[in-house]
Amino acid sequence: MPRFFAATLILLPAYAFADQGLSVPKHVDAQVQFSEQSPLARQDFAADQAKAWGLTEDEWATFERLQTGPRHYWTPQLDPLTTLGVEANSDQERQRYAELQVRLEARRAERELAYQKAYSAAWARLFPGLQPVQDMSDDAGPSSSSRTAVFVEDHCAACVSSLQQWLQAGARLDVYLVGSQGNDTRLRQWAQGAGITASQFSGGQVTLNHDRGRWFALGASRPLPARYQQVDRKWQRID
Incomplete structure (x- = not known):
């Protein structure tokens, strides 16, 4: 895959929890x-x-x-729609901004997926018979069926409690924060609030990732959290 897609996945090691300066929005x-x-x-x-x-x-x-x-x-670094949504003065306002954001992110996901398909077609045309290198950002999830993709969001108590239960049971999880807007600081803060430890990162039990439209690409629906596993190269939701 091109570097554009490979960069959508970040693996946070133990030192990722160190204080870092905030970039200017x-x-x-x-x-x-x-x-x-x-x-x-x-x-x-x-x-x-x-x-x-x-x-x-x-x-x-x-x-x-x-x-x-x-x-x-x-x-x-909060985007305009989320800012207005969380500061809304009525349910009607919140619903308006939520719907605007869903439509905008759905269009973004469509454009990114369209380019990914164009890239795959170009690879097949220019290098027939040679398979591109697979990585953890391919197919909107982890690279191994032994791992589980988990989609979570901010301000979701069920996401945190379920995540801890799965980790305690020994599950290997690729966690995707829906609506993270590519904000690494926000991603780290969520992980700290969820009680994910540095050893779980360094040991490979958990990876932490920006959603980057994967949630919409899967055609998924709330409530969160949601778990997915790859079966015969297709992603299936786990109840």
């Missing part, structure tokens, strides 16, 4: 770049960003305001 970098430009340029930028996320300009302004308060320090 991309939207903050962009705002700094526009801070010295004309009000019209800043307005155009805000309009473009709002459109990209399916938001109104007023909603984008609300997101920017939230990023100047406590939310910025709690979750500095």
Whole structure:
């Protein structure tokens, strides 16, 4: 697979729990770049960003305001839709942002899968008879049927309790955090909160990964957590 896909999986060793500096969110970098430009340029930028996320300009302004308060320090790299969703003032607002995010991530997954298919077709055409190297990011899950893919999410008590039960039973798990937005800090914080130990990482019992659209690619549905195993190169959910 191309490096683009191989990079979607990260294995956190024992030292991954060491404190690391937080990177500046991309939207903050962009705002700094526009801070010295004309009000019209800043307005155009805000309009473009709002459109990209399916938001109104007023909603984008609300997101920017939230990023100047406590939310910025709690979750500095949180995306606009999640930010607005967790700070929503009504169930109707929360539902709107949740549906926007589901649609956006589904489209992203479709584009990534389409490119993956194009890559596979190009490999077969250019190197017939030669199989590409398989790695743990292929086929939306772990490389061995002896391992189980587990999909979890933030603020999910059932995810944590079930994960601990499976680990205590000796299961070898590839854990995928749905909605992690590629944020490594968020991934590490979730692992710490879930009680995953450094020895479980270093011993290979657990890998921790960004979901990167796999959840949608499997056509899965909530509630989480959800376990999958590969049977005859097809992923099947375990009840």
